[in-house]
Amino acid sequence: MVPAASLRNAWVKFGQFTAIQDISLEIEAGAFYSILGPSGCGKSTLLRLVSDLIPPASGDVSIFGKTTEAARLAREFAFVFQDAALLPWRTALENVELPLEMGRSRGIQIPVSDKSPMELLELVGLKGREHALPHELSGGMRQRVAIARALVCKPKLLLMDEPFGALDEMTRDHLNLQLLKVWEETGVTILFVTHSIPEAVFLGQKVLMLKAHPGRLHEIVDIDLPYPRTTEVRDTAEFTRYSAYLRKLLEAC
Amino acid sequence: MTAVDETLGMPMDDDAAEKALARRARLTAVATPVLTAIGLIATWEIGVRAFGVPSYIAPSPSEVATTLVTEFPQLMRNFWPTLFESVLGFVVGNVAAVLIAVAFVHSRMVERAFFPIAVFINTIPILAIAPILVLIFGAGLTAKVVIAALICFFPTLVNMVRGLQSVSPQALELARILSATKSEVFWKIRLPSSLPFLFSALKIAATTCVIGAIVGEWVGADVGLGALIIDATFNFRSALLYATVFLSSGLSVLMFAAVSIAERMIVRW
Numbered sequence: 001m002v003p004a005a006s007l008r009n010a011w012v013k014f015g016q017f018t019a020i021q022d023i024s025l026e027i028e029a030g031a032f033y034s035i036l037g038p039s040g041c042g043k044s045t046l047l048r049l050v051s052d053l054i055p056p057a058s059g060d061v062s063i064f065g066k067t068t069e070a071a072r073l074a075r076e077f078a079f080v081f082q083d084a085a086l087l088p089w090r091t092a093l094e095n096v097e098l099p100l101e102m103g104r105s106r107g108i109q110i111p112v113s114d115k116s117p118m119e120l121l122e123l124v125g126l127k128g129r130e131h132a133l134p135h136e137l138s139g140g141m142r143q144r145v146a147i148a149r150a151l152v153c154k155p156k157l158l159l160m161d162e163p164f165g166a167l168d169e170m171t172r173d174h175l176n177l178q179l180l181k182v183w184e185e186t187g188v189t190i191l192f193v194t195h196s197i198p199e200a201v202f203l204g205q206k207v208l209m210l211k212a213h214p215g216r217l218h219e220i221v222d223i224d225l226p227y228p229r230t231t232e233v234r235d236t237a238e239f240t241r242y243s244a245y246l247r248k249l250l251e252a253c
Numbered sequence: 254m255t256a257v258d259e260t261l262g263m264p265m266d267d268d269a270a271e272k273a274l275a276r277r278a279r280l281t282a283v284a285t286p287v288l289t290a291i292g293l294i295a296t297w298e299i300g301v302r303a304f305g306v307p308s309y310i311a312p313s314p315s316e317v318a319t320t321l322v323t324e325f326p327q328l329m330r331n332f333w334p335t336l337f338e339s340v341l342g343f344v345v346g347n348v349a350a351v352l353i354a355v356a357f358v359h360s361r362m363v364e365r366a367f368f369p370i371a372v373f374i375n376t377i378p379i380l381a382i383a384p385i386l387v388l389i390f391g392a393g394l395t396a397k398v399v400i401a402a403l404i405c406f407f408p409t410l411v412n413m414v415r416g417l418q419s420v421s422p423q424a425l426e427l428a429r430i431l432s433a434t435k436s437e438v439f440w441k442i443r444l445p446s447s448l449p450f451l452f453s454a455l456k457i458a459a460t461t462c463v464i465g466a467i468v469g470e471w472v473g474a475d476v477g478l479g480a481l482i483i484d485a486t487f488n489f490r491s492a493l494l495y496a497t498v499f500l501s502s503g504l505s506v507l508m509f510a511a512v513s514i515a516e517r518m519i520v521r522w
């Protein structure tokens with residue numbers, strides 16, 4: 001099977017500064033990856049590299065066998081930012097529809113999800129709030145709109161940069177469960193950056209641990225916990241074991 | 254049963270009490286300035302009468318009010334041209350400012366070339382440039398519209414440039430991921446996000462354009478509120494002068510209210 005994303009000896013530099021040093025990595029299609037690492041180690045840079053926002057200084061990045069640019073034009077991936085990045089003058093529904101309007105005049109083929117924007121909002125639990133403006137929604141609700149917006153073009157790869165980092169723990173737990181549901185229903189590949197070890201273990205099939213100064217891949221940890229995962233999984237001995245292991249890795253970084 | 258009724262009744266009473274409180278607060282907010290104004294006007298009336306101030310130096314409010322009524326046709330004859338010049342100047346000045354702001358944001362070169370000139374023009378006092386413009390465009394409508402437009406131009410230019418640049422970096426990254434074209438980014442992201450900035454500039458322009466039109470009429474005109482002000486001053490018709498000034502500020506308030514209503518309808522976020 002073609003990997004969802006493949007990096008070969010990829011480097012990223014900002015001037016003299018090396019943000020990512022020689023990462024080689026294959027992202028298995030359909031899988032859920034959590035990305036952990038000390039702050040400033042290049043997690044966001046890695047997602048921005050994959051999403052064609054910044055070019056590699058050297059090396060190769062491909063998405064489903066295509067260049068990142070071709071994948072961008074084909075809408076094969078979508079991005080969810082830490083602050084939802086909604087347009088404040090558009091309602092929840094209109095924000096979800098934005099990707100269907102953008103890029104049109106460039107003449108690109110825009111894939112459309114089998115689910116309508118309305119149904120996507122329902123999928124993320126926002127039925128009834130379709131016509132609310134972002135400032136009328138809570139932080140958690142705004143983030144859910146952003147997720148629905150990311151799904152509207154039926155992406156095969158979903159890049160999420162600390163999407164729940166600014167939310168309180170209860171909301172975050174709830175959204176984690178909802179995200180797993182979305183993942184199971186859509187079969188999308190997910191790269192999920194977080195700074196929370198429990199969140200990384202709870203969500204991911206694999207955890208990519210990055211190292212700082214310069215940013216590089218440290219270790220890939222398989223999380224062998226069965227899906228569908230429920231909140232109780234957090235109380236198991238294995239969960240604790242994985243968390244403890246990742247904490248040690250993180251401290252060693 | 255009674256217990257339930259009581260507990261259900263409690264929040265309702267609380268609600269009603271809260272609403273009454275809010276209503277009182279609103280009433281106080283409106284009543285305070287109104288009462289102050291009435292008080293000041295009354296003091297003025299009493300002062301003018303008590304000290305026997307001659308009417309040509311300072312007319313009493315009642316005199317001004319009477320003049321407003323008796324001279325109403327003449328006032329209106331001069332009101333419409335000023336309104337027309339103000340609105341036209343408002344439209345011309347702001348449209349020009351918006352278009353140039355778009356050009357500035359679009360091209361650093363254009364901004365570097367023209368921004369210093371815009372700043373320079375803005376530093377010339379409008380009273381100093383008005384005669385020059387009347388010389389260039391003649392005593393007709395054009396000069397007044399140009400002066401009104403000029404006075405609107407700079408605040409709108411500066412605010413609009415800021416507004417167009419106020420887009421969050423993440424919104425721009427999103428646009429890039431969606432492979433949006435420059436024009437899509439402009440129409441769907443930059444322009445809407447500039448609207449709150451634009452409207453704060455338009456509210457300034459709504460009152461300054463009236464000043465521009467009146468200053469233009471001072472320099473050379475035989476109709477308009479500005480011309481009437483000059484005329485009334487030189488003929489010692491103080492009550493008429495005051496009534497004209499009152500009408501001029503009424504015109505500003507009208508323009509300001511119109512822009513505010515438009516803002517409330519358009520900028521809902």
Ligand SMILES: Nc1ncnc2c1ncn2[C@@H]1O[C@H](COP(=O)(O)OP(=O)(O)O)[C@@H](O)[C@H]1O
Nearest residue numbers: 014017019037038039040041042043044045046
């Ligand atoms: N546009 C940029 N210009 C210069 N340096 C940058 C830029 N973006 C990121 N960096 C640097 O690259 C490193 C990695 O940043 P980032 O990927 O944001 O880290 P993380 O998301 O893991 O916290 C940091 O040291 C940061 O200062």
Ligand SMILES: [Mg+2]
Nearest residue numbers: 043044045161
């Ligand atoms: Mg980051």
